[in-house]
Amino acid sequence: xxxxxxxRLLFQIFWTFFRISxxxxxxxxxxxPLIIKEIVEKKKWLTxxxxxDVIALSQTVPGAVAVNSxxxxxxxxxxxxxxxxxxxxxxxPTFLIILAFGISYSHVHDNPKLEAAFISIRVTIxxxxxxxxxxxxxxxxxxKTSFFIMAAGIPLLFFIHPILVIFLGAITGIIATYIxxxxxxxxxxxxSKEDDPTNNPDYYMGAGI
Amino acid sequence: xxxxxxxxxxxxxxxxxxLMGFVSFGGGYAMLPIxxxxxxxxxxxxxxxxxxxxxxxxxxxxxxxxxxxxxIGYSAAGINGSIVSAFAILLPSLILVIAVAAFxxxxxxxxxxxxxxxxxxxxxxxxxxxxxxxxxxxxNMITLxxxxxSISIVLIFGLSLFALLKLRWNPVYVIMLSGLVGVALYS
Numbered sequence: 001x002x003x004x005x006x007x008r009l010l011f012q013i014f015w016t017f018f019r020i021s022x023x024x025x026x027x028x029x030x031x032x033p034l035i036i037k038e039i040v041e042k043k044k045w046l047t048x049x050x051x052x053d054v055i056a057l058s059q060t061v062p063g064a065v066a067v068n069s070x071x072x073x074x075x076x077x078x079x080x081x082x083x084x085x086x087x088x089x090x091x092x093p094t095f096l097i098i099l100a101f102g103i104s105y106s107h108v109h110d111n112p113k114l115e116a117a118f119i120s121i122r123v124t125i126x127x128x129x130x131x132x133x134x135x136x137x138x139x140x141x142x143x144k145t146s147f148f149i150m151a152a153g154i155p156l157l158f159f160i161h162p163i164l165v166i167f168l169g170a171i172t173g174i175i176a177t178y179i180x181x182x183x184x185x186x187x188x189x190x191x192s193k194e195d196d197p198t199n200n201p202d203y204y205m206g207a208g209i
Numbered sequence: 210x211x212x213x214x215x216x217x218x219x220x221x222x223x224x225x226x227x228l229m230g231f232v233s234f235g236g237g238y239a240m241l242p243i244x245x246x247x248x249x250x251x252x253x254x255x256x257x258x259x260x261x262x263x264x265x266x267x268x269x270x271x272x273x274x275x276x277x278x279x280x281i282g283y284s285a286a287g288i289n290g291s292i293v294s295a296f297a298i299l300l301p302s303l304i305l306v307i308a309v310a311a312f313x314x315x316x317x318x319x320x321x322x323x324x325x326x327x328x329x330x331x332x333x334x335x336x337x338x339x340x341x342x343x344x345x346x347x348x349n350m351i352t353l354x355x356x357x358x359s360i361s362i363v364l365i366f367g368l369s370l371f372a373l374l375k376l377r378w379n380p381v382y383v384i385m386l387s388g389l390v391g392v393a394l395y396s
Contacts, residue, residue: 022270060317060326061309062233063302064272071306083307087299094271095279095295101265102283102291109261113396120391121264121384122257122348123362126341127369128267128380132238133337140330149328153335154342162242162339166232166332173328174321 009078010085016043017070017089022097031066035073045077066090145176218286221251223297226278230301235333237266237273241340244277253285256347263344268384274298361394 020034032055039045046054054076058068067090074086108114141147149172156165180186225247233240241263248259262284266276275298282294309316316322345351350366352359369387372378 057309057314057317058306060322061302061305062231063298063305064233064237064275066272067275067299067302068306071302072310075307075310080307083303083310087303091271091275091295091299094269094276095291098266098269098271098276098279099283099288099291101269102280105261105265105280106284113392116394116396117388117391118261118264119348119362119395120365120387122260122344123350123365124369124384124387125260125264125267126345126348126350127366127373128383129238129241129337129341129344130370131373131380132236133334133341134374136235136239136330136337137334140334142327146327146331150331150334150338153332154339157242157335157339162246162336163228163232165335166234166329169328169332169335170325171328172332173326174324177324177327 006078006081010081012043013074013078013082014085014089017074017086018093020070021066021090021093029065031069035069039073046073050076145180149173149176215286215289218251218253219289219293221247222253222278222282222285222290222294225251226282226294226297227300229274229278230298231305233274233298233301234329235336237275237277238340239333239336240274240277242336242343244274244281245340245343248281251285253281258284260344260347264384268381358395365390 016038020031020038023030023034032051036048036051040048040051051073054072055065055069058065058072061068067087070086070090071083074089075083078085137150141150149169153165153169156168160168225243229240229243229247232243245256245259248254248256254262259281262280263273263277266273266280269276275295278294278298279291282290282292284290286293313319348362350362365387369383372383372386373380
């Protein structure tokens with residue numbers, strides 16, 4: 001009866017993330033305490049250390065932190081099928097919610113009251129984007145070189161496709177740190193542990209991660 | 210003919226968001242320039258509608274990038290468009306997570322990866338600043354004209370930023386309150 005137990009585990013993985021998913025308002029990090037409660041304390045699938053490691057690892061992979069960490073955890077528990085179960089579990093509720101919003105919006109978007117609301121909301125969105133930029137900048141800009149990379153990136157984006165600029169950034173990071181090492185400078189890649197705001201998951205609240 | 214056209218839109222949505230999925234570092238707002246490029250290139254929706262979509266995406270649970278992609282897909286090609294966009298943006302995550310989980314579980318301690326992120330993080334910042342400039346232009350925020358509309362818009366921007374940075378309000382509440390202010394001022 002191995003197969004049956006397997007299917008049950010997969011469904012449990014799916015269902016656990018399905019229930020956690022809708023709390024990811026304003027960023028995937030909001031999910032962390034619930035993941036620990038469900039996966040570590042209730043189901044005892046993994047330890048808190050493993051979860052912390054997985055969340056750090058999932059930030060090195062492109063994609064949303066919520067989706068990536070869920071997929072990683074699913075993989076640890078149940079292999080590739082576990083990864084799929086976790087990914088569907090974490091994505092389905094937010095997919096249905098956003099689709100419902102999209103459908104309602106397309107029915108009422110000519111409403112003059114709603115249009116008036118959106119005049120103001122569009123401005124607030126720009127403020128939220130600026131806020132996200134400030135938060136990311138605090139961890140990204142550690143020295144003069146990283147500031148220069150950021151400053152050079154903005155005008156480039158007016159002329160080159162953003163995907164290409166992202167690749168250029170990654171290559172520049174590798175080359176710049178290599179040159180600095182040759183010249184005998186130590187590159188400070190991260191802020192020291194004490195003043196690194198990323199140690200606090202709440203820090204990324206609203207950064208859209 | 211109709212079928213061929215909508216299939217073309219689905220393919221445009223798929224490859225735009227699939228490629229975006231592979232470079233989506235640093236959160237949803239860094240992906241706005243890629244979405245904006247796709248929207249302008251293929252003309253799925255207007256720039257104004259894109260800003261409204263980003264607003265709705267930011268108010269909903271779930272990742273901003275995936276939410277926006279799903280809404281763009283829905284506006285461009287209905288339910289099918291939303292499903293294709295969701296799969297397109299999830300597939301790279303799935304492929305990369307399984308590959309990393311199988312072969313590179315120590316990836317976050319790898320020195321090359323650390324050095325790559327040394328350049329990537331500032332570029333993510335440039336992407337977000339660029340998005341702010343583009344969206345400020347699309348919402349007519351950058352203007353020399355002095356009117357009730359332009360002054361109130363500067364005030365809404367300043368107060369929103371104040372609520373986020375100093376009062377540390379949840380962005381969802383700031384958006385909702387801003388909507389009420391919009392109804393009071395402009396309808």
